[in-house]
Amino acid sequence: xxxxxxxxxxxxxxxxxxxxxxxxxxxxxxxxxxxxxxxxxxxxxxxxxxxxxxxxxxxxxxxxxxxxxxxxxxxxxxxxxxxxxxxxxxxxxxxxxxxxxxxxxxxxxxxxxxxxxxxxxxxxxxxxxxxxxxxxxxxxxxxxxxxxxxxxxxxxxxxxxxxxxxxxxxxxxxxxxxxxxxxxxxxxxxxxxxxxxxxxxxxxxxxxxxxxxxxxxxxxxxxxxxxxxxxxxxxxxxxxxxxxxxxxxxxxxxxxxxxxxxxxx
Amino acid sequence: xxxxxxxxxxxxxxxxxxxxxxxxxxxxxxxxxxxxxxxxxxxxxxxxxxxxxxxxxxxxxxxxxxxxxxxxxxxxxxxxxxxxxxxxxxxxxxxxxxxxxxxxxxxxxxxxxxxxxxxxxxxxxxxxxxxxxxxxxxxxxxxxxxxxxxxxxxxxxxxxxxxxxxxxxxxxxxxxxxxxxxxxxxxxxxxxxxxxxxxxx
Amino acid sequence: xxxxxxxxxxxxxxxxxxxxxxxxxxxxxxxxxxxxxxxxxxxxxxxxxxxxxxxxxxxxxxxxxxxxxxxxxxxxxxxxxxxxxxxxxxxxxxxxxxxxxxxxxxxxxxxxxxxxxxxxxxxxxxxxxxxxxxxxxxxxxxxxxxxxxxxxxxxxxxxxxxxxxxxxxxxxxxxxxxxxxxxxxxxxxxxxxxxxxxxxx
Numbered sequence: 001x002x003x004x005x006x007x008x009x010x011x012x013x014x015x016x017x018x019x020x021x022x023x024x025x026x027x028x029x030x031x032x033x034x035x036x037x038x039x040x041x042x043x044x045x046x047x048x049x050x051x052x053x054x055x056x057x058x059x060x061x062x063x064x065x066x067x068x069x070x071x072x073x074x075x076x077x078x079x080x081x082x083x084x085x086x087x088x089x090x091x092x093x094x095x096x097x098x099x100x101x102x103x104x105x106x107x108x109x110x111x112x113x114x115x116x117x118x119x120x121x122x123x124x125x126x127x128x129x130x131x132x133x134x135x136x137x138x139x140x141x142x143x144x145x146x147x148x149x150x151x152x153x154x155x156x157x158x159x160x161x162x163x164x165x166x167x168x169x170x171x172x173x174x175x176x177x178x179x180x181x182x183x184x185x186x187x188x189x190x191x192x193x194x195x196x197x198x199x200x201x202x203x204x205x206x207x208x209x210x211x212x213x214x215x216x217x218x219x220x221x222x223x224x225x226x227x228x229x230x231x232x233x234x235x236x237x238x239x240x241x242x243x244x245x246x247x248x249x250x251x252x253x254x255x256x257x258x259x260x261x262x263x264x265x
Numbered sequence: 266x267x268x269x270x271x272x273x274x275x276x277x278x279x280x281x282x283x284x285x286x287x288x289x290x291x292x293x294x295x296x297x298x299x300x301x302x303x304x305x306x307x308x309x310x311x312x313x314x315x316x317x318x319x320x321x322x323x324x325x326x327x328x329x330x331x332x333x334x335x336x337x338x339x340x341x342x343x344x345x346x347x348x349x350x351x352x353x354x355x356x357x358x359x360x361x362x363x364x365x366x367x368x369x370x371x372x373x374x375x376x377x378x379x380x381x382x383x384x385x386x387x388x389x390x391x392x393x394x395x396x397x398x399x400x401x402x403x404x405x406x407x408x409x410x411x412x413x414x415x416x417x418x419x420x421x422x423x424x425x426x427x428x429x430x431x432x433x434x435x436x437x438x439x440x441x442x443x444x445x446x447x448x449x450x451x452x453x454x455x456x457x458x459x460x461x462x463x464x465x466x
Numbered sequence: 467x468x469x470x471x472x473x474x475x476x477x478x479x480x481x482x483x484x485x486x487x488x489x490x491x492x493x494x495x496x497x498x499x500x501x502x503x504x505x506x507x508x509x510x511x512x513x514x515x516x517x518x519x520x521x522x523x524x525x526x527x528x529x530x531x532x533x534x535x536x537x538x539x540x541x542x543x544x545x546x547x548x549x550x551x552x553x554x555x556x557x558x559x560x561x562x563x564x565x566x567x568x569x570x571x572x573x574x575x576x577x578x579x580x581x582x583x584x585x586x587x588x589x590x591x592x593x594x595x596x597x598x599x600x601x602x603x604x605x606x607x608x609x610x611x612x613x614x615x616x617x618x619x620x621x622x623x624x625x626x627x628x629x630x631x632x633x634x635x636x637x638x639x640x641x642x643x644x645x646x647x648x649x650x651x652x653x654x655x656x657x658x659x660x661x662x663x664x665x666x667x
Contacts, residue, residue: 040577040578120578129630131557139621143535146532148286155343156344160345161350161387171352171359175360179376276518281540317480336478
């Protein structure tokens with residue numbers, strides 16, 4: 001860890017203005033700042049200017065260089081994006097923490113923070129190199145060329161329909177079955193018509209001279225559904241016979257048995 | 266044609282003509298390659314590709330690569346999709362077979378539902394149904410009949426080999442079973458909506 | 467490379483790939499040629515064209531003919547049809563290629579800056595990057611990966627051919643910072659040795 005931070009120090013000129021610039025002029029600094037994609041990009045560039053393997057770079061040196069850069073830009077009252085200033089504040093904190101005696105160092109340790117920054121720079125650098133190597137490959141359409149006028153391949157789709165004999169005759173059978181004339185059959189409901197009830201009740205009244213309950217007029221052993229119909233029809237028949245003066249009706253209590261007796265003329 | 270590696274000029278001419286979007290005259294190739302004399306290289310290349318799947322040919326003084334003429338059929342290939350005939354199409358086919366020649370109106374009256382144009386087209390495409398002329402009635406409707414291909418596909422000597430109505434009934438194929446009802450509903454639906462075989466296309 | 471005339475299958479494969487407008491997988495060539503086994507023919511063809519001005523190459527499992535790379539200087543046109551990528555797009559492409567599949571957040575954590583919307587769009591539009599689904603973590607971020615066109619364009623047989631990928635992986639530079647940090651701290655705790663990745667080399 002100590003090697004990482006204090007590691008081989010790179011001597012920098014005091015009047016370092018940024019490598020690769022003809023004139024160490026502050027205006028040029030601004031232009032360069034404009035060209036970076038954020039503080040990590042600037043840090044990586046500064047790290048590369050240490051001209052050592054990125055693995056052995058001094059983080060303290062790097063922090064100083066970054067802070068110097070930002071101070072200069074501030075002195076020139078150049079507008080700095082907020083993230084550059086955030087990074088500057090963080091690096092200033094990192095630097096002060098790194099300079100503290102080990103036992104006074106906060107948690108997480110500044111070594112860990114420095115290592116983290118170092119790892120991030122390495123990863124960005126690795127991808128930047130990879131991108132350059134990728135772009136430098138023999139690229140299709142730039143260095144190597146596909147056929148200029150390919151005829152192209154055409155696939156004409158043709159349907160091959162499938163149907164078998166069974167499917168054919170089954171389909172025909174179903175057409176015929178579906179379109180055959182249909183006879184609608186209404187199922188016989190078991191009913192006793194009013195006419196048959198009238199006949200039955202009046203004939204039974206003629207035979208019996210005593211009072212009889214209406215239920216006794218119903219056909220015995222009849223289907224329950226027929227019984228319901230027979231009861232209703234017989235009741236109406238009884239009312240009709242009473243209206244015609246052919247029968248007397250008597251009921252002792254509400255919902256009590258309805259008694260029926262013929263009137264002999 | 267030799268097994269020798271080609272010289273640089275031959276390689277350059279080969280690459281140039283391969284990458285060119287249009288046939289190039291010998292002069293154009295030469296200009297492209299800084300004025301080199303490319304005649305011999307073109308001849309050598311043409312010889313090299315002779316008999317291969319690709320050839321270097323000169324047409325009207327301009328050179329280009331092309332697929333060998335005997336392999337031209339490879340550029341257009343027919344792909345067969347095997348597909349089951351839809352129920353609607355099967356019914357129409359059966360009706361044509363049992364009643365031919367029939368007009369579309371007659372097919373519809375037998376099926377009890379409208380028949381989409383696409384359904385007959387599928388049968389025409391399949392080669393099982395043909396247009397057999399027009400009926401000499403008002404409107405002169407087109408009438409349809411089955412083809413020899415239809416007979417051979419279904420293994421029939423003639424249309425007389427189709428089972429009769431009585432045989433269908435004996436086989437239970439005329440029973441109004443649930444199945445038949447369900448399929449009838451289906452067919453009724455496809456008569457109104459776009460036909461199923463069209464939507465599958 | 468031999469002077470023997472090629473057999474019919476080799477000729478057919480040669481013609482098919484010459485005529486194809488797009489790179490084709492061995493399976494696609496085989497399907498086009500009615501299901502023939504074309505592996506041996508592809509190898510024979512690649513060997514035949516080795517050293518010529520045109521080569522048969524395999525990129526991401528797909529085969530195509532292209533001009534030999536050493537002839538690039540002869541063929542470069544005034545007007546490059548190759549898209550010029552911004553530095554940001556170039557970096558994003560490299561990150562996707564070396565780390566795939568990656569989410570946008572992961573790309574941004576490596577680059578240390580937000581990725582402008584247009585950057586990934588350019589790569590998607592170029593057909594070099596594709597959406598490879600979503601990562602099953604909270605928020606289900608979209609993840610990106612490279613395409614077969616990417617491999618074709620950059621002349622890579624597969625992702626294993628990405629320049630330096632083995633070294634990067636061995637050095638742990640494709641691992642997330644957190645993992646590298648954890649292992650570095652561990653090493654530091656284990657002994658007095660400096661915890662940087664030198665010790666791991």
